[in-house]
Amino acid sequence: MSDDDISDGAEDVVGVLTAQIEKRFAMGIGQLKSEVSLAPAADPEATDIVKWHSLLVASQTALDQAEDALLAALETQPSEVDDPTMDLAHRVNTSVTARDGRALVVRWLLDPDAPGKKDPAAEQLARARRGPAVPTSAPAPGPAQVPAPPAGRGMAR
Template sequence: MSDDIPDGTEDVVGVLTEQIETRFGMGMAQLTAAVAEEPAAHPDATDIVKWHGLLAESQAVLDRTEDDLLAALETQPSEVDDPTMDLAHRVNAAVTARDGRALVVRWLLDPDAPGKKDLAVERLARAHRAGRKGPAVQTSPPYRPATAPASAALTAKAAQR
């Protein structure tokens, strides 16, 4: 099993599904049911299940759009008409959406991905703040110097004259 996203000759969703199942030690249906039952128990699994679902949806849209394009191309003479060209653009957009979602799933699966360490630290800080009682900001009054700044004192003297 390769860690790279396939180049279209392989099933992108299938490869990522295998990686998810290997990481969590259960099938997607089982993992999806576990996340639905208790989404807060494992935030990483919840995110991965959500994005895997979005990936599967975008793959289904891509498959339908490709089928529509192929059917339209079979009826075309040598030149492609505007509606068929629009279908080609929809296929390109569907590929982009599918690949973007695949990248998100890959990022979620990689514990060492850029930005992951900062995200883990932020989650830990949020959890710590959630358990804290009291205000989140300092409540003491700000420090005020005992004497007025020199420019204010000069302005006051000038006004007295």
């Protein structure tokens, strides 16, 4: 499997969901975004879907950038991977998790029969929903953590 195969498979998540959104609303995603921006209260469901689709696209972009940075770093590594490169690998994993979580939200929003959508409490919760409960953007790269010094054999007096 080549690097392009991996990227194409990941981008298919966004592509498949975009196609489902376009089919559901019988218009292109660009037109739907325009309609929602003009009248966000007109169709709360469309507004939610557009919002989460935009978050999904942003996550995919962050993932693509993280993968590119990791691949570039790996090309310069001899045989052992250094801490900054491992940090990039963790950033890729975090980006995948964020992208997949957002994809699940879009899938849930598109499914009228999804669990939790039929009872009144779920409808009230859906109206109150404003965004993700936790930050879902990739963490900013920071310094590598320094391991704690080994514990001594005795107590200092």
